Amino acid sequence: MRVALIGLPNCGKTALFNRLTGSRQKVANYPGVTVERKEGVFSDAKGERHQLLDLPGLYSFKPTTLDEAITRDVALGRLSGEPRPELIVLVADATYLSLSLRLALEARRLGLPMILAINRSDIARRRGFQLDLAALSRELGIPVVETVATRPGGADGVVRALEQRAWAVSGALEWQEPTAEDVIIAHREVARLLKAAHHQEPARSAAVAAADRLLLHPIFGMLSLAVILFLVFQAVFSWASLPMDMIDTGVARLGELLATQMPEGALRSLLIDGVIAGLGSVVIFLPQILILFAFILVLEDSGYLPRAAYLLDRLMGSVGLSGRAFIPLLSSFACAIPGIMATRTIPSIRDRIATIMVAPLMTCSARLPVYALLIAAFIPDRDVGIFNLQGLVLFALYFTGIISALLVAYVIKRWQGARDQHLLMLELPDYQWPNPLNLLVGLYDRTRIFLERVGGIILAMVVLLWFLSTYPAPPPGATAPAIEYSFAGQIGKALAVVLEPIGFNWQIAIALVPGLAAREIAVGALGTVYALSGSEEAVTGALATTISAEWSLATALALLAWYVFAPQCLATLAVVKRETGGWRHPLMMATYLFALAYVAAFVTYRLTLILMGA
Amino acid sequence: MWQNLIVIVAVSVAALYVFWSLAPKSVRRWAATRWGGRMAWLARSADSSGCADCAVRNNTRSSR
Numbered sequence: 049m050r051v052a053l054i055g056l057p058n059c060g061k062t063a064l065f066n067r068l069t070g071s072r073q074k075v076a077n078y079p080g081v082t083v084e085r086k087e088g089v090f091s092d093a094k095g096e097r098h099q100l101l102d103l104p105g106l107y108s109f110k111p112t113t114l115d116e117a118i119t120r121d122v123a124l125g126r127l128s129g130e131p132r133p134e135l136i137v138l139v140a141d142a143t144y145l146s147l148s149l150r151l152a153l154e155a156r157r158l159g160l161p162m163i164l165a166i167n168r169s170d171i172a173r174r175r176g177f178q179l180d181l182a183a184l185s186r187e188l189g190i191p192v193v194e195t196v197a198t199r200p201g202g203a204d205g206v207v208r209a210l211e212q213r214a215w216a217v218s219g220a221l222e223w224q225e226p227t228a229e230d231v232i233i234a235h236r237e238v239a240r241l242l243k244a245a246h247h248q249e250p251a252r253s254a255a256v257a258a259a260d261r262l263l264l265h266p267i268f269g270m271l272s273l274a275v276i277l278f279l280v281f282q283a284v285f286s287w288a289s290l291p292m293d294m295i296d297t298g299v300a301r302l303g304e305l306l307a308t309q310m311p312e313g314a315l316r317s318l319l320i321d322g323v324i325a326g327l328g329s330v331v332i333f334l335p336q337i338l339i340l341f342a343f344i345l346v347l348e349d350s351g352y353l354p355r356a357a358y359l360l361d362r363l364m365g366s367v368g369l370s371g372r373a374f375i376p377l378l379s380s381f382a383c384a385i386p387g388i389m390a391t392r393t394i395p396s397i398r399d400r401i402a403t404i405m406v407a408p409l410m411t412c413s414a415r416l417p418v419y420a421l422l423i424a425a426f427i428p429d430r431d432v433g434i435f436n437l438q439g440l441v442l443f444a445l446y447f448t449g450i451i452s453a454l455l456v457a458y459v460i461k462r463w464q465g466a467r468d469q470h471l472l473m474l475e476l477p478d479y480q481w482p483n484p485l486n487l488l489v490g491l492y493d494r495t496r497i498f499l500e501r502v503g504g505i506i507l508a509m510v511v512l513l514w515f516l517s518t519y520p521a522p523p524p525g526a527t528a529p530a531i532e533y534s535f536a537g538q539i540g541k542a543l544a545v546v547l548e549p550i551g552f553n554w555q556i557a558i559a560l561v562p563g564l565a566a567r568e569i570a571v572g573a574l575g576t577v578y579a580l581s582g583s584e585e586a587v588t589g590a591l592a593t594t595i596s597a598e599w600s601l602a603t604a605l606a607l608l609a610w611y612v613f614a615p616q617c618l619a620t621l622a623v624v625k626r627e628t629g630g631w632r633h634p635l636m637m638a639t640y641l642f643a644l645a646y647v648a649a650f651v652t653y654r655l656t657l658i659l660m661g662a
Numbered sequence: 663m664w665q666n667l668i669v670i671v672a673v674s675v676a677a678l679y680v681f682w683s684l685a686p687k688s689v690r691r692w693a694a695t696r697w698g699g700r701m702a703w704l705a706r707s708a709d710s711s712g713c714a715d716c717a718v719r720n721n722t723r724s725s726r
Contacts, residue, residue, distance in 0.1 A: 315665035318672065505683050511676035565684060618684060 049210070050099045050131060054119060054155060055139035056148055057105030057393075060167040062086070063197035064139055065102040068206070092211045101133060107147065109154045110225045112395040123158050124223060136162040137206055139195075142172035142179070145247065149238045152188065154226055162190050163209045169194040175478075176250035184245035256479055263352070269359045276352075280343040281446065282439035284336050285423075291335035296590065299328035314518070321579040322514030323507065329575030329591045330502055330568055333417040337498060338491055340416065344381070345490040349482035353378065358476070367454045368461030370394055373403040377453065380410035384620045388627055402460045404624055405637055408615050409453035411446045413494075414567040418611050419445055421571055425592040426604040448612050452644070501566070509562045510572045517558070517580045531580040540577075550610070550646060551603040551653035555581065560616070567616045602656035609652040613645035 055061040069088025086102040103122055104115035111117040118127065125132030138155055140148030145166075152164055166172075166181070185192040191212075193205030226234070263269050303324045310316040347353055357374040364373055372394045380387030387407045394400040411419075419442060427438050516536040523533065531537045539561065540554035547557050555577045563570030571591070578594050595604070615621065615638050624634040682690065 313665045314669045318669050505680070508676040508679040508683070511672055512680060515673045515676075565680075622686075 049096075049135055050101070050133045051135045051137055051210070052101045052103055052123060052133035053137050053139055054103050054123065054151075055105060055167075056107060056141065056144075056151060059105070059139050059141040059144075059148065060195075060197045061105060061139045062102055064137075064165065064167060064195060064203055064206070065100060067197045067200075067203040069100055090207075092207050094211060096211075098210065106151070108151065108226060108231075109157075113393055115392060123155070123160070133160065135210075136160050137165055138162055139165045139167050142166045142169045142177060142194075143175065145179070145242065146235075146238050149241055150231075150234045152190075153234045153237055154230075156188075156190075157223055159223065163206060164188065164190055164192045165195045165203075165206050166192065167195045167197055170196045170199070176248075178246060178248040180246045184241065187241050187244045259479060260355070260476070263355050264358060266359075266362075269355075273356055273359055276347070277446075278435070278439075278443055280340065281443040282436055283343065284339050284420075284442060285429075285436055285438045287339055288335040292332055295332045295334070296328075299324060299331070300590075303328070317518065317580075318511065318514055321518075322510055322576050325579035325591075326510030326513070326572035326576040327502055327507060329421070330417055330506055330572045331499075333420050333568075333571075334495065334498055336420050337413055337416055338494060340413070341382075341494045342487065342491060345487050346482045349480070349486055351477040351479045354476050363454070367458040368399075369402060369454075369457050370396065370399040373399065376403055377407060377410055380407045380412060383412050383414070384408045384410065384617065385623050388620070388623050391627070398461075398464050401628065401633065402457050402464070404627060404633065405460055405640075406453040406457045408617070408620055408637065408641060409449050409456065409613070411449040411612075412567075412617075414617065415611055417568045417571045419608065421574075421592055421595070422604050422608050425596040425599075426601055445608060445612060452612065456640075501568070505566060506569050506572050509565065509569050510576055513558070513562055513573050513576050514580070517577060529581045531577065534580075536577070549653075550649040551600070551606040552610075552649075553599070553603070555598075556603075556607060563616050565616075565618050567611065567614075570616070602653050602660065605656050606649040606653035609648040610645045613641050613648055615641040615645075 053061050053065055065086060065088065068090045088100050089097055090100060091097050103119040106116040106119045109120050111120050121127040122130050123133065136155055138152050155162060181192045181194065191209040193209050195205055196202035263272055303320050306320050360374055376387045376390040379390050384407045388404050391400045391403045394403060423438050423441050427441050430437050432440060513536060517531045517534045519534060522530045526533060536558045540558035543557035544554040558577050559570040559573035562573050575591050578591065621634040621638060624637055625631055
């Protein structure tokens with residue numbers, strides 16, 4: 049039997065799909081669009097095999113997004129090449145039933161047999177929700193079962209209902225899209241159903257109501273958000289110093305050990321000047337990345353993030369962005385790629401393009417090593433009032449990224465001449481203590497991603513850069529460091545002509561070339577370049593000390609300004625091409641971001657020189 | 663001598679890795695079609711987007 053899973057976004061549909069099918073699943077795209085199609089198989093106790101399709105989440109069968117349109121078309125058998133399902137399993141979140149029941153009433157009109165799976169029933173029961181499943185089943189005329197998709201055996205109710213085949217097709221009506229009047233009628237019907245099923249929700253506690261009054265207040269809420277973000281960036285610098293010192297010492301010891309144990313030669317230079325100097329310069333930033341993500345995970349798990357989305361909706365609306373752009377832009381703080389992919393939930397194509405175009409301006413985690421290196425090298429570690437100056441500068445860089453994104457979005461929307469209005473609808477979950485297991489899993493994943501990049505593309509780039517910076521060997525009688533005669537040295541000096549007006553030297557120019565693939569590679573590249581330039585400090589891992597001696601403050605600030613804007617990530621441009629269906633938008637994005645980076649670096653460099661009286 | 667050999671192998675592998683990671687998907691698919699039968703990892707990595715973050719987010723969402 050062909051079974052389709054349908055439900056609201058985030059109701060646990062995909063978890064139920066994974067619970068039922070295990071690893072027997074196939075992931076592809078629907079033809080011609082970038083909406084993901086997941087199909088799997090599972091067997092019931094009688095050994096009968098069923099095909100299971102996980103359809104994109106939707107709020108209504110009157111679609112407002114591409115995802116919702118695909119789900120409606122598959123359910124109606126309108127999508128060519130996609131056979132119509134024979135049964136629907138409608139997944140509802142037990143802690144938020146009313147919207148799911150409205151969807152179930154719409155789904156009845158599809159004319160397909162249906163099972164209602166009340167998911168997360170364990171959490172609902174623990175929190176004091178009550179529901180008479182038999183009564184709800186009687187009222188709806190379909191089987192209603194409980195599921196806990198995250199537990200082994202948690203989907204057994206669905207399998208048993210499938211075996212019993214106790215459903216009747218109640219939707220003899222002809223399909224028509226729900227009208228506004230239908231929605232009002234459906235809301236009344238949902239209220240009646242919940243009453244008949246003796247549904248009871250736990251009363252909202254006074255403490256939660258008081259917390260919401262403060263955190264959602266137009267002024268105090270924004271102040272609270274600013275204080276929370278401030279504390280996060282302070283912690284990134286204050287808490288990370290001890291583990292960073294330990295990594296630094298470990299890298300330095302390893303370099304010294306190899307230097308004493310290995311004979312002079314190309315392999316020793318590759319390991320010490322290339323691999324250890326390059327990778328050591330990047331690995332040192334792992335503690336700061338983990339501290340930042342620990343805070344993001346805690347805020348996400350505690351239920352605060354949707355409230356931040358609500359607070360910022362007015363600000364987003366003032367520059368013409370949809371409230372739905374908040375989640376993609378927030379995701380872009382980790383990496384612009386999932387952020388750009390998350391824009392699929394934005395109904396208006398103009399809003400979607402505007403959001404995609406500004407997503408790379410949000411400060412992704414790959415920028416953190418560059419920012420942290422330059423801040424540690426050039427910004428004094430002292431207090432300003434109750435705040436640490438280095439944390440303040442990091443906060444200012446993140447803030448500049450956000451403000452730039454809003455300004456660019458405003459310009460794009462003015463240029464498009466569009467004035468679309470979209471209301472933001474989101475559920476505000478209850479506050480809860482963050483789950484330590486979720487936190488640990490999230491930090492483990494983040495560590496794995498970082499180390500995979502260090503051991504993969506960054507290591508490969510550093511080895512290549514070592515080769516380009518070592519060969520050809522300097523001519524006999526040469527007095528300058530060998531790197532100046534190498535391929536990389538020549539390339540760096542050629543590029544330095546273009547980059548000299550913004551204060552960049554040829555070593556920075558060399559680092560920016562491999563840094564085009566991904567931002568953090570530039571830090572490893574600088575480590576290798578300075579190690580080969582004969583800097584002992586860079587060899588022993590203290591790259592920050594080297595650059596603070598070699599660069600002026602104006603150069604460092606100009607490089608920071610460059611990194612706020614420069615689109616140095618090929619994977620992001622490739623995803624923009626895939627999501628927008630052509631090269632036009634990624635090319636426009638690269639052009640405007642490089643132009644902004646150059647102008648910002650130029651202005652920063654010149655202003656700093658003027659202020660310093662040079 | 664053997665040290666130089668290791669360096670040549672390391673630099674060649676690094677160059678191939680960088681080329682494979684940055685090559686357009688069409689090139690990777692072409693290579694996977696041609697040699698993927700004998701090298702399963704080649705076929706598997708042809709479709710990867712290079713975005714480790716996306717894979718983690720999918721896993722996190724699935725386990726919720």
